[in-house]
Amino acid sequence: MTIKIGILGYGNLGRGIECAVNAASDMELVAVFTRRNPESVKTVSGVKVEALSALESYKGKIDVLMLAGGSATDLPSQTPEYAKYFNVIDSFDTHAKIPEHFANVDANAKAHGTLALISAGWDPGMFSLNRLYANAILPNGKDYTFWGKGVSQGHSDAIRRIKGVKDARQYTIPVQKALDAVRAGENPELSTRDKHIRDCYVVLEEGADPKFVEEQIKTMPNYFADYDTTVHFISEDELLKNHSGLPHGGMVIRSGKTGVNSEHKHIIEYRLVLDSNPEFTGAVLTCYARAICRLAKEGNTGCRTVFDIAPAYLSPLSSEQLRATML
Amino acid sequence: MTIKIGILGYGNLGRGIECAVNAASDMELVAVFTRRNPESVKTVSGVKVEALSALESYKGKIDVLMLAGGSATDLPSQTPEYAKYFNVIDSFDTHAKIPEHFANVDANAKAHGTLALISAGWDPGMFSLNRLYANAILPNGKDYTFWGKGVSQGHSDAIRRIKGVKDARQYTIPVQKALDAVRAGENPELSTRDKHIRDCYVVLEEGADPKFVEEQIKTMPNYFADYDTTVHFISEDELLKNHSGLPHGGMVIRSGKTGVNSEHKHIIEYRLVLDSNPEFTGAVLTCYARAICRLAKEGNTGCRTVFDIAPAYLSPLSSEQLRATML
Numbered sequence: 001m002t003i004k005i006g007i008l009g010y011g012n013l014g015r016g017i018e019c020a021v022n023a024a025s026d027m028e029l030v031a032v033f034t035r036r037n038p039e040s041v042k043t044v045s046g047v048k049v050e051a052l053s054a055l056e057s058y059k060g061k062i063d064v065l066m067l068a069g070g071s072a073t074d075l076p077s078q079t080p081e082y083a084k085y086f087n088v089i090d091s092f093d094t095h096a097k098i099p100e101h102f103a104n105v106d107a108n109a110k111a112h113g114t115l116a117l118i119s120a121g122w123d124p125g126m127f128s129l130n131r132l133y134a135n136a137i138l139p140n141g142k143d144y145t146f147w148g149k150g151v152s153q154g155h156s157d158a159i160r161r162i163k164g165v166k167d168a169r170q171y172t173i174p175v176q177k178a179l180d181a182v183r184a185g186e187n188p189e190l191s192t193r194d195k196h197i198r199d200c201y202v203v204l205e206e207g208a209d210p211k212f213v214e215e216q217i218k219t220m221p222n223y224f225a226d227y228d229t230t231v232h233f234i235s236e237d238e239l240l241k242n243h244s245g246l247p248h249g250g251m252v253i254r255s256g257k258t259g260v261n262s263e264h265k266h267i268i269e270y271r272l273v274l275d276s277n278p279e280f281t282g283a284v285l286t287c288y289a290r291a292i293c294r295l296a297k298e299g300n301t302g303c304r305t306v307f308d309i310a311p312a313y314l315s316p317l318s319s320e321q322l323r324a325t326m327l
Numbered sequence: 328m329t330i331k332i333g334i335l336g337y338g339n340l341g342r343g344i345e346c347a348v349n350a351a352s353d354m355e356l357v358a359v360f361t362r363r364n365p366e367s368v369k370t371v372s373g374v375k376v377e378a379l380s381a382l383e384s385y386k387g388k389i390d391v392l393m394l395a396g397g398s399a400t401d402l403p404s405q406t407p408e409y410a411k412y413f414n415v416i417d418s419f420d421t422h423a424k425i426p427e428h429f430a431n432v433d434a435n436a437k438a439h440g441t442l443a444l445i446s447a448g449w450d451p452g453m454f455s456l457n458r459l460y461a462n463a464i465l466p467n468g469k470d471y472t473f474w475g476k477g478v479s480q481g482h483s484d485a486i487r488r489i490k491g492v493k494d495a496r497q498y499t500i501p502v503q504k505a506l507d508a509v510r511a512g513e514n515p516e517l518s519t520r521d522k523h524i525r526d527c528y529v530v531l532e533e534g535a536d537p538k539f540v541e542e543q544i545k546t547m548p549n550y551f552a553d554y555d556t557t558v559h560f561i562s563e564d565e566l567l568k569n570h571s572g573l574p575h576g577g578m579v580i581r582s583g584k585t586g587v588n589s590e591h592k593h594i595i596e597y598r599l600v601l602d603s604n605p606e607f608t609g610a611v612l613t614c615y616a617r618a619i620c621r622l623a624k625e626g627n628t629g630c631r632t633v634f635d636i637a638p639a640y641l642s643p644l645s646s647e648q649l650r651a652t653m654l
Binding site: 019322 | 346347350351352371372422429446451453455456457458459462463464465467510512585586587590591592593594595596597598599600601602603606607609610611614617632633635636637638639641642643646647649650651653
């Protein structure tokens with residue numbers, strides 16, 4: 001039976017979800033919902049675009065509503081709100097606010113008999129899963145998460161807010177020396193500066209002062225002050241030509257010991273190299289939407305995270321097929 | 328509440344499980360059971376050793392019986408047999424016979440109201456899980472599994488059976504060029520010979536002919552004939568000094584594409600570097616024993632695999648703690 005999907009929000013992530021749903025043979029994309037004028041939005045696959053006001057009328061016509069909004073302002077209200085009508089899934093990634101968001105979504109989903117999953121994607125999401133698995137296997141050990149090489153949208157936005165900056169792209173890059181030490185099982189203590197460098201490509205407004213902009217970037221608290229930061233000034237043409245993609249990735253590494261006297265070292269590493277951050281995030285969300293649809297049909301309600309979902313629910317294959325082909 | 332564990336079989340894997348259970352703060356190792364004379368077996372941690380004939384009398388005193396026998400002859404009979412009395416877990420790794428083994432264990436566990444998990448460890452086990460997750464996320468892609476660098480016990484045994492060989496150790500090593508091509512997203516077609524080389528360290532009996540032994544190894548069907556194999560003749564002292572460990576590991580890599588026209592490449596890699604294959608396998612089995620104990624207390628019966636277990640069940644932390652610290 002085909003799983004019917006709706007997408008709320010049509011930015012980079014919405015388009016990433018659209019691609020992943022269309023690539024799934026057991027899913028049908030019913031409509032994209034937008035706060036913009038729907039006539040102004042053209043979907044990549046030609047699927048119908050509806051105004052947000054039409055969403056409630058789709059109750060019963062959509063198995064899972066996939067929320068493609070941002071964590072700062074969209075998801076904290078949207079996920080609990082639409083859990084009243086639909087099974088929902090989001091990629092909420094404000095780590096510190098996950099317990100609060102979970103509680104809000106859980107209350108509404110339970111009250112309305114729906115099932116929800118929050119914080120899917122790759123971090124939170126696949127990286128979280130790998131932290132959990134590796135910690136359970138090696139209780140005596142140390143965790144390391146590295147991000148990149150990849151474009152950080154938040155840091156790129158922070159640069160764009162500086163006076164005199166026309167456009168900017170910021171890459172987060174793991175420090176190779178730190179990565180080598182972790183992979184060698186040396187269990188180093190690493191400061192923020194030891195782990196990542198920040199590489200910035202900046203297009204200036206006409207007449208802007210590069211010295212001022214560079215100083216503003218390098219001293220910006222939280223975003224750049226604690227890192228070794230490099231600033232490159234480039235033309236708008238070069239930015240569009242060489243820095244228009246949204247690659248990302250990283251590694252979750254756990255280094256641990258076993259044995260009678262902790263005499264044996266082990267390294268568990270999970271590594272992602274992604275050409276398109278939003279398309280990969282959309283792909284993860286899509287297989288969790290499959291899981292949520294199935295679990296809802298079994299009568300489950302309330303809020304879940306990736307920690308609560310047995311892996312078999314993610315695959316279109318049956319348990320027998322999985323055991324015969326992937327175990 | 329403490330989870331009470333029994334171990335059946337006390338070879339390398341049994342000792343690996345013993346270390347992992349002792350390292351788990353929520354577990355208690357009740358006894359090791361052996362087919363040998365129990366007085367001849369000394370456990371690493373001093374835990375009690377019982378004869379196999381005493382096992383049934385422990386019904387009700389053990390939450391999970393962990394089976395540490397071999398897949399060729401022990402587990403096909405032991406796992407279904409002891410599922411009549413206990414919740415059980417094994418590391419059955421004969422991939423082709425998993426469906427049959429699953430059916431046998433499932434029937435007895437259901438009939439006797441117990442819960443079982445088969446084929447845990449790292450392959451099958453963590454590698455299987457990573458194949459499933461990566462296939463669900465990237466349906467348009469290709470899988471690669473590399474093993475090593477590590478000691479293959481089966482291949483070492485095969486060399487030892489050759490006339491004139493006193494002892495031997497065989498290392499399976501991934502071919503770097505193949506690994507590089509896969510990690511670069513080139514999706515190469517790789518033959519058996521392209522993926523792994525086999526490196527053999529052999530101690531000869533006095534008067535044995537090295538030419539004969541080398542020829543016997545390199546032409547052995549299934550084990551060596553399809554690989555580039557190197558044979559080193561060394562002294563018994565050198566074998567004991569430099570080749571007495573049981574390191575292993577490997578990588579599961581999925582290379583896939585997303586996008587409107589499959590224009591974006593992604594690489595998902597899960598990599599293990601293990602100083603001790605049996606201790607790491609024991610560590611994986613131990614956290615799945617925790618999951619089985621919890622799921623049995625919830626009233627579940629029958630047979631499961633790692634695909635059926637929600638990750639949260641593996642951790643001693645509560646769901647709230649997991650969401651707050653690992654998501």
